[in-house]
Amino acid sequence: QVQLVESGGGLVQAGASLTLSCAASADTSDCSGWAWYRQAQGAERERVAVTIPDGYTVYTESVKGRFTFSRDEKKNTLTLQMKDLKPEDTAVSYCNVDCSRTHGMDYWGKGTRVAISS
Numbered sequence: 001q002v003q004l005v006e007s008g009g010g011l012v013q014a015g016a017s018l019t020l021s022c023a024a025s026a027d028t029s030d031c032s033g034w035a036w037y038r039q040a041q042g043a044e045r046e047r048v049a050v051t052i053p054d055g056y057t058v059y060t061e062s063v064k065g066r067f068t069f070s071r072d073e074k075k076n077t078l079t080l081q082m083k084d085l086k087p088e089d090t091a092v093s094y095c096n097v098d099c100s101r102t103h104g105m106d107y108w109g110k111g112t113r114v115a116i117s118s
Contacts, residue, residue, distance in 0.1 A: 002026045002107045004095050009112030016085055016116075022078040022095030022109055029073050031099035036069060036080045038091035038114070048093070049080065062088070085116045 003025040012018060020036070028034070035050035049069040051057040057069050068081040078095050092111040099105050 001105070002028060002097065002099065002103070004097065004107050004109035006093065006095050006109045006112040009093060009114045011115040011117065012085060014086055014116055014118050017081070017083040018085060018114060020080040020082065020093055020095075020112060020114070022080075024076040024078075024097065024107075027076060028097045028099060028107075030102045031097050032101055033096075033098040034071050034078055035096045035098070036078070036093060037096055038089075038093045039111075040088075040091040043091075045094070082114075085114075087116045087118045089114060090116050 004022055006020060006022050008018060008020040033050055033052055036048045037045050038048050039045040048063055049057060049059045051069055051071055059067060066084045070079045092113050094111045095109045097107045
């Protein structure tokens with residue numbers, strides 16, 4: 001079992017930057033995908049960015065050029081650097097690790113809240 005713990009959320013003004021971190025309690029290097037999702041109030045959860053073992057990363061259109069997703073395999077951490085934040089980025093952000101093929105589990109953190117004021 002792997003626990004994921006997000007941190008780094010907060011309330012900032014539009015145009016500011018935030019960096020979210022996700023710490024995994026165990027090695028996830030044998031898993032098949034690492035991702036950040038977010039869920040705004042009243043909306044469905046959406047995938048913000050996902051990376052696969054070869055390092056290929058895909059971003060949802062609305063964050064391209066503003067968000068950068070990185071993974072530190074040695075430290076078992078995921079990082080989402082967010083810049084030029086907009087009020088529409090307000091949401092609870094979750095990290096996710098897809099280990100369904102190796103661990104039989106899809107792991108989720110409990111989320112960290114990001115709020116952007118205009």
